[in-house]
């Protein structure tokens with residue numbers, strides 16, 4: 001018997017829709033909120049979301065654009081893009097009449113404030129119990145019921161464990177944790193690193209370069225994690241190394257695909273959210289504020305901003321002074 005019987009998902013994109021399916025499969029009563037009333041009505045009647053094509057949305061999932069309805073749930077999942085999470089929680093806050101868990105499902109760091117997702121929730125909804133869900137999980141795989149494992153972290157271990165009980169099923173396996181920051185760092189940084197690896201693959205730099213960039217990317221993710229107090233088991237866990245491996249190796253990843261297009265000198269696909277593009281500049285600002293070197297992420301940020309060409313960025317990375325491996 002779970003403490004949380006009903007779940008509301010804010011944000012009816014690919015990930016929000018997949019998570020609504022997860023919660024329904026786990027036996028919860030589920031509400032999926034889309035900001036656009038027409039969009040909500042269309043999903044409700046067709047049981048199909050163009051943002052997650054080919055996935056049949058179970059009839060028992062209520063699809064709505066009425067935010068007040070979501071605030072009646074026992075727990076909330078927020079699956080908007082990272083830079084819109086504050087706006088969504090601000091809107092929600094006036095409907096919240098009691099403390100309740102709000103699980104951030106976006107991967108990123110807020111521009112301007114350098115805040116991670118649970119900090120944004122804590123600021124925008126001071127009575128909420130913030131949590132974070134992250135790990136190697138493509139929305140399409142998850143929605144189709146392919147086996148997936150993720151990390152779900154909250155400050156309080158009992159709460160994290162109850163949230164896991166509410167969402168877990170034989171095809172979706174969350175592990176609980178109290179290392180919120182560690183989970184957030186992995187999810188945010190891996191998107192930037194996946195763009196780097198995508199660029200290398202698009203540039204046909206070879207499988208050795210792909211492995212080297214992924215590994216050195218992991219080294220810099222680890223450095224930032226240590227500086228911000230992440231636990232090593234989180235960094236090497238599902239939300240860190242696990243998600244890095246997935247995203248740096250699969251053309252199913254939108255961040256990897258953005259890199260591929262850049263590496264090939266092509267236009268990136270339109271209308272596809274690649275969070276790494278938004279995270280890159282704030283990630284390197286955060287790293288600099290902590291005196292942490294993140295040369296691969298810096299290369300991505302400088303390419304995306306037009307400060308460097310791809311060839312110059314590769315040359316800069318390869319001609320850094322030789323050093324001990326750490």
Ligand SMILES: NC(=O)C1=CN([C@@H]2O[C@H](COP(=O)(O)OP(=O)(O)OC[C@H]3O[C@@H](n4cnc5c(N)ncnc54)[C@H](OP(=O)(O)O)[C@@H]3O)[C@@H](O)[C@H]2O)C=CC1
Nearest residue numbers: 011012013014015051080081082084106107138139273275
């Ligand atoms: N897709 C995936 O496989 C995974 C994604 N994630 C993370 O989930 C987050 C969302 O990604 P994803 O669902 O794929 O993205 P999508 O582009 O598929 O969907 C984003 C959704 O957010 C909605 N939205 C945008 N701005 C706002 C806002 N201001 N208020 C409310 N809703 C808003 C959009 O609404 P509208 O349709 O009206 O534009 C859309 O429904 C990202 O941080 C991503 O990294 C995490 C794990 C897996």
Ligand SMILES: O=C(CO)COP(=O)(O)O
Nearest residue numbers: 135136137138253254255
């Ligand atoms: O976060 C994800 C997988 O864990 C999804 O990756 P993309 O956003 O790069 O598609």
